[in-house]
Amino acid sequence: MKVVAFNGSPKPKGNTYYAIKLVTDELEKQGIETEIITIGNKMISGCIACNQCIKNKDEKCSIKNDGVNEWIQNMKEADGIILGSPVHYASMAGNMKSFLDRAFYVAGVNDSLFRHKVGASVVAVRRSGGLPAFNELNNFLNYSEMMIPTSNYWNVIHGTKPGEVLQDEEGVQIMKTLGQNMAYLLKLIEFGKGSVKAPDMTKKIYTNFVR
Numbered sequence: 001m002k003v004v005a006f007n008g009s010p011k012p013k014g015n016t017y018y019a020i021k022l023v024t025d026e027l028e029k030q031g032i033e034t035e036i037i038t039i040g041n042k043m044i045s046g047c048i049a050c051n052q053c054i055k056n057k058d059e060k061c062s063i064k065n066d067g068v069n070e071w072i073q074n075m076k077e078a079d080g081i082i083l084g085s086p087v088h089y090a091s092m093a094g095n096m097k098s099f100l101d102r103a104f105y106v107a108g109v110n111d112s113l114f115r116h117k118v119g120a121s122v123v124a125v126r127r128s129g130g131l132p133a134f135n136e137l138n139n140f141l142n143y144s145e146m147m148i149p150t151s152n153y154w155n156v157i158h159g160t161k162p163g164e165v166l167q168d169e170e171g172v173q174i175m176k177t178l179g180q181n182m183a184y185l186l187k188l189i190e191f192g193k194g195s196v197k198a199p200d201m202t203k204k205i206y207t208n209f210v211r
Contacts, residue, residue, distance in 0.1 A: 001186055002033040003118075004074045005082035008096030009040040015124035015165040016040070019157045019175055020084040023122060026179025027080075032186060037074065039099055040086070042066060046098040053106045059113065061102045072103050072113070080118035080186055081146070083137045090129030092136050104140045112145060116198060118186050119146035120178055122155045124165055130156035145201075149185045151178040 005024060009016035017036065024034035044066050052062035059076070060069045075081050083100070085092040092100075107113035121137035123130045134156055141148050155178055157171030158164075165171055 001031075001079045001190060002035070002077070003027055003080035003082060003182070003186070004078040005034065005036045005084060006071070006096070006099070007036055007038040007040060008083070008085035008093045008099070009038070009124070010093070010095070011086075011162060012038045012041060014086065014162045015157070015159045016084045016086050016122075018159075018163060018165050019122045019124045019171075020082055022157075022172060022175035023082060023120070023179040023182065026176050027183050027186075030180075030183035030187070032080075032183055035074075037071065039067065039071065040093055040095050042095060044068065044095045044098040045102075047101045047105060054109045057110055059106060059110045061106050063102070068099060068102050068106075071099065072106055075103065075107070075117075076113045078117065079190070080120070080182060081114065081141075082120050082122065082182075083140070084122045084124070085133055085137060087123060087125040087129040087133045090132045092123075092133045097136075100137075100140050104144060107144065112201060115145045115201060116189070117146050118149060118182060118189065119144070120149055120155065120182055122157070122175065122178070124157050124159065126158065126160045130154070130158075147185060147189065149178060149181040151175070151181060 085096045119141040123134045
């Protein structure tokens, strides 16, 4: 089994990285392979609503001058996905939003590539705004019918300078507990394959309130 984590911070070894690493360390203790990909320091275009991904259904975004298409395949091949972001104005980082908008839309219109994968979100913040950013990340997991492990509190950890989050004892415990629960859920799903039938995917119903 493998989990791929995306670091949405412009600092490759900032507090978001340390938050993710606390989770992945627990996964690796359980024999689960992990990879952390830093995207927050990359130039990532936002979705331009061209709908070419719907037309082509080739698991690719029409914008090809960044790493989004490669990262989509990284997520497709993984059993679990971690989304990590710093907090910018009580929201996730801009590059992270651009990446997720495109990647999850492509996945959705290509037979829900991430459906029933295990997904978790983590947020690093100096003081306030952690929960709004955490909820934003979770919106992508919920919409995609992913399986979301929990911790013993919301997955937010506090610190300013790189590495300071490791002084947040409760935050550290939250991340470690999340990693343990994520490993447990991944193993339950893996061991259940072949003996527990997954529900069939339903065709999405779209209701427009303005007709």
